[in-house]
Amino acid sequence: MFRGIFFDGNGTLVDNSWQDAVDAQIMARLRTFGGFADKEFYAALTKLAGEYDAKNRMGYKTGLEFLVKNIPKELNLGLNAAQATNLYQMVEDYRRKNVKLYDNAQKLLKELAGEYKLSLISDDTFSEVRESLHEFGVLDMFSHVFMTAELYADKESGSVFSLALSRTGLRAEECLMVGDSIEKDGKCRTLGIKFCLVVRKAREYDSSTYDFKIETLNELPKIVGSDIL
Numbered sequence: 604m605f606r607g608i609f610f611d612g613n614g615t616l617v618d619n620s621w622q623d624a625v626d627a628q629i630m631a632r633l634r635t636f637g638g639f640a641d642k643e644f645y646a647a648l649t650k651l652a653g654e655y656d657a658k659n660r661m662g663y664k665t666g667l668e669f670l671v672k673n674i675p676k677e678l679n680l681g682l683n684a685a686q687a688t689n690l691y692q693m694v695e696d697y698r699r700k701n702v703k704l705y706d707n708a709q710k711l712l713k714e715l716a717g718e719y720k721l722s723l724i725s726d727d728t729f730s731e732v733r734e735s736l737h738e739f740g741v742l743d744m745f746s747h748v749f750m751t752a753e754l755y756a757d758k759e760s761g762s763v764f765s766l767a768l769s770r771t772g773l774r775a776e777e778c779l780m781v782g783d784s785i786e787k788d789g790k791c792r793t794l795g796i797k798f799c800l801v802v803r804k805a806r807e808y809d810s811s812t813y814d815f816k817i818e819t820l821n822e823l824p825k826i827v828g829s830d831i832l
Contacts, residue, residue, distance in 0.1 A: 604827070604828055605719060605777060605778065605779045605797075605827050605828070606719060606720060606773055606777040606778070607719060607720040607721070607722065607771055607773040607777055607778045607779070608715060608719045608720075608721050608722070608778070608779050608780075608781060608827065609721075609722045609723075609724045609764075609767060609778060609779065609780040609781065609791070609796070610712075610721065610722070610723055610724070610745075610781050610782070611724060611725060611780075611781065611782030611783060611784070611787075611788050611801075612723060612724075612725035612727055612732035612733075612736070613725065613727045613732050614782075614783040614784070614801075614803065615705070615781060615782050615783050615788075615801050615820075616704060616705060616708050616712075616723075616732075616736070616820075617702065617703075617704060617705070617732050617735050617736065618702070618703050618704065618705050619702070619727075619732075621697065621698060621701035621702055624697070624701070625694055625697045625698065625701075628693065628694075628697065629671070629694065650677060651669075651670065651673050651674065651677065654669070654673075671694065698734075698735075699738070702735045702738075704735075704739055704741075705819075705820060706819045706820040706821055707819075707820060707821050708741070708820055709739055709740070709741055711820055711821070711823065711824075712741045712744045713741065713744060715744075715823075715824075715827075716744040716745075719827065720746050720771060720773065721744055721745045721746060722745055722746060722747040722748070722749065722767055722771060723736070723742075723745045723747070723748045723749065724749045724751075724758070724763055724764070724767055724780070724788075725748075725749070725750055725751070726750075726751040726752070726757060726758050726763070726787060727752075733748065733750065746771065747767065747770055747771055749763055749766065749767050749770075751763050754766060758784075758787040758788060758790050758791075759786070759787060759790055760790070761790050761791070761793050761794055764780070764790070764791045764794050764796060765794060768794065768796075775794050775795035775796045776795055778791075778796045778797070779796070779797045779798075779799055779815075779826070779827060780796050780797070780798050780799065781799045781801060781820075781823065782798070782799075782800070782801060783800070783801045783802075783803055785798075785800060785808065785812045785813060788800075789812055789813060792814070797814040797815070798813050798814050798815070799813070799814065799815040799816070799817060799823070799826055800812075800813040800815070800816045800817070801817055801818075801819075801820070802816060802817070802818050
């Protein structure tokens with residue numbers, strides 16, 4: 604039935620819950636250089652967002668380094684280069700220690716790659732999803748990687764899905780999109796791509812907004828008709 608499977612990144616394959624914890628650590632560390640409210644932090648982030656995204660397209664580390672060096676400047680905290688580097692390293696070390704893949708993703712992807720053309724379609728601002736998948740040895744399982752921030756495309760309009768179909772040479776009816784967001788990943792349905800919703804939190808969903816629903820990635824082989832796992 605399916606020849607290609609498109610996967611979302613954070614929230615679907617990569618457990619990015621570590622970000623909430625590290626955000627709190629960033630706030631605490633920055634406060635040691637001068638007190639300010641949370642809203643000021645996010646105001647500074649918003650002001651820098653455009654340039655940060657541009658830096659992020661050159662790589663996660665480039666973007667993060669830019670962020671931790673420039674937010675303190677926006678807040679007039681007087682953070683010097685050594686302190687900024689220390690903060691950057693704290694975030695990167697925390698990510699490496701705490702990032703993980705959901706469910707049986709590592710084994711699942713390696714098995715699926717033998718039967719299907721796999722692609723990653725991620726619109727995460729923080730491109731560490733690519734870093735994380737590389738570190739777990741599964742990035743090479745994807746024949747194509749589509750990062751919306753790099754392609755100036757998005758899920759909401761369906762433009763990144765059109766691009767994915769064009770570059771993979773697959774027809775919409777041959778593809779399945781696996782993701783955790785109806786509002787974003789679910790937009791693939793406007794092009795005729797089937798959508799499998801991954802439910803990470805207990806809540807009610809309108810069944811007309813997805814084609815398949817799973818609670819863990821281990822259920823995916825049944826959806827695509829594979830005998831693996």
